[in-house]
């Protein structure tokens with residue numbers, strides 16, 4: 001619902017933001033690059049990961065039914081929600097039934113899609129983000145600006161100030177180790193006292209009814225082990241067929257996301273506390289959220305959007321994202337994946353400007369571990385968006401461009417005319433204005449390259 | 462509500478154009494380098510040390526003495542463990558009761574929480590380990606509750622060298638995980654960490670700050686093997 005152009009301009013003007021982003025992106029790109037130094041292994045692993053995701057999507061309805069069956073057999077309670085509002089309601093009902101007043105939460109982008117925090121707070125439930133980055137964001141009253149590193153836009157001075165202001169008894173320090181210690185202390189008892197834990201799911205395994213959750217901090221383990229109730233929320237596309245399928249995806253995910261061979265913890269949750277277990281939640285709930293995904297699945301051109309495993313590599317490598325940061329997109333998912341996903345789940349009315357916010361350079365496609373054809377989908381979305389708009393100055397200009405390039409005579413004529421009088425077009429002419437507002441006006445060469453070549457004696461094509 | 466949401470979602474998926482079937486992929490790339498036992502031990506050690514874990518080696522019979530002799534040096538006054546696991550039984554040994562500083566997990570977590578939060582360390586066995594990524598495979602259960610490896614600031618884990626697999630894929634297929642997963646299985650590859658503040662790596666966030674791995678050479682080819 002934002003205005004990408006305006007936001008981007010403001011972001012570009014912030015030297016601090018650009019510095020924070022540049023440092024972070026350079027680090028993430030280098031670490032990922034080191035993980036995939038063996039080009040042959042990368043291409044084979046990537047082919048396998050892509051195959052797993054495509055196969056899962058090809059069998060999506062069967063796999064979801066199977067997942068429901070195996071989870072239920074494991075005593076995990078499965079809920080379905082078409083919309084974020086329905087999913088929020090399910091969460092609240094579970095909390096109310098269990099008398100849970102405080103919730104500890106692990107990082108989950110689907111819960112961001114649901115705006116779960118705001119909803120629960122409105123309903124009198126205290127919800128605490130426990131991933132360090134998310135904790136920072138929650139204290140600051142902001143939203144994550146990156147799907148893997150939520151507070152990547154902030155530097156240590158900002159976090160130091162925030163902790164000093166918002167956490168009781170916290171002294172000002174810019175040392176990341178000391179800041180981390182402050183957060184550890186502030187949250188430690190909260191895990192033990194919370195009425196429920198809420199997390200996302202990275203992969204759900206249909207054959208065994210297992211929820212996989214990757215993390216480094218241990219907050220995911222705490223949130224799914226200590227409170228009496230665990231609620232997991234996931235998009236319906238996250239299901240895979242077998243446990244074996246998890247191996248390649250896990251490797252691709254952690255190496256692409258943060259350049260780690262594996263995260264510190266990989267949780268595989270297959271049931272609530274069993275009769276003879278001594279710990280673990282007494283109830284585990286799985287909420288399957290659609291939020292537009294089933295419609296994307298029905299559209300063959302857009303379906304590959306659902307292959308995404310949310311590694312964030314596309315944003316780290318995007319020349320647009322790495323300059324403007326996540327908030328400019330005013331969306332839950334920023335960067336290249338956000339540009340294709342947001343208009344599809346929330347509509348062109350809100351996010352119609354995102355598909356245009358790309359130079360189609362394809363850096364995202366080169367690094368995507370599961371070959372989501374981001375640029376193809378961007379072009380698809382642009383075409384569909386144009387259709388909804390009808391005739392515009394832009395569409396007329398492009399139609400003219402197309403005709404001109406398809407006819408050699410016309411091409412020669414137009415380039416010659418522009419070469420002679422193009423300089424007379426004023427800076428503020430329609431279409432040109434958007435370009436010249438922040439850039440020099442392009443100068444037309446008096447002679448086109450074709451003509452120079454011909455004059456130089458290269459008269460064959 | 463959820464009944465109708467379920468039907469609507471599945472209905473849309475069923476009604477949509479059926480994507481072409483995708484054949485199974487080639488899992489060959491997951492096999493990694495199998496290697497001999499000592500190569501696997503070395504790879505495991507290098508990988509998990511790179512993630513800031515400490516690795517020691519001793520024998521399957523000698524580890525309780527090895528551990529007890531070092532608790533002091535490691536600054537551990539109270540270490541929690543599962544009484545009924547093979548490690549727990551070995552640790553208590555003929556004494557029939559736990560020595561000073563050894564704290565068996567009693568009852569359910571609700572009753573044991575305060576005690577556990579006050580312990581300096583937790584001891585667990587492992588189902589196995591993974592050489593490629595330097596990971597422990599923890600298989601929690603009644604004998605060894607999952608909080609043991611999570612709540613105390615130090616986690617001490619016993620790894621039998623013969624149980625180190627080359628890759629995760631090999632571990633899950635060779636060991637047939639699909640036939641019976643516990644409530645919670647977890648791969649642990651170092652002490653808990655974060656890089657959320659300016660990508661600066663910090664160890665010890667919400668999970669243990671220190672991970673101590675004790676290798677038990679139970680097959681020839683290990684550190685103490687022939």
Ligand code: SF4
Pocket residue numbers: 307308309310311312313314315336337364367368369370371372
């Ligand atoms: S689109 Fe690809 S690169 Fe981007 S987050 Fe998804 S999986 Fe990662």
